[in-house]
Amino acid sequence: MKKGYKYAPETLLRIRRMRKARRLYRQQPVFAYSIMSAEFQGYSHEEFWNDLRRRTPPKKRKGKSGLxxxxxxxxxxxxxxxYRQTGNVADALKAQKLRNRITQPYRLQVRIGKLLKEYLLSPLIPVNSVKELTCSLHGCKDYAEADNKINEFLKYKSY
Structure with missing residues (x-):
């Protein structure tokens, strides 16, 4: 049992002519028309350009975000x-704030007593991981303990 669609002989000749015109135009753009007109009697310049044009528009590609x-x-x-589901403007404002800071490093400030120490973390680290780290830093008694926790975090989460 044969599968596939049977084309009419005229259609097959037209398809083969179109493929040949495209192949010749890719290989020898200057001489393609003269070769085709010598091979196919009555082949006009308009038919040649019609054979070269795309029949369907190219697929629209959705570009991936570099962010x-x-x-x-x-x-x-x-x-x-x-925001799209609920219409809550506060969510849109938070998203805009995140978008403005998306490439900036995280500034993690640790306050123990009256002293304040600031750590800069890579912007490639997920927000939830940074939130977990800040929660774990709340119980620190001194900066050495905070440094150890941050170093452990960075060692296991290589970004």
């Missing part, structure tokens, strides 16, 4: 989705 690799991107998308 995807940053840690704040997922949270920003989640807030935008929630």
């Amino acid at each position: 995807r690799r940053y840690g704040r991107y997922g949270e920003m998308c989640r807030l935008l989705d929630r």
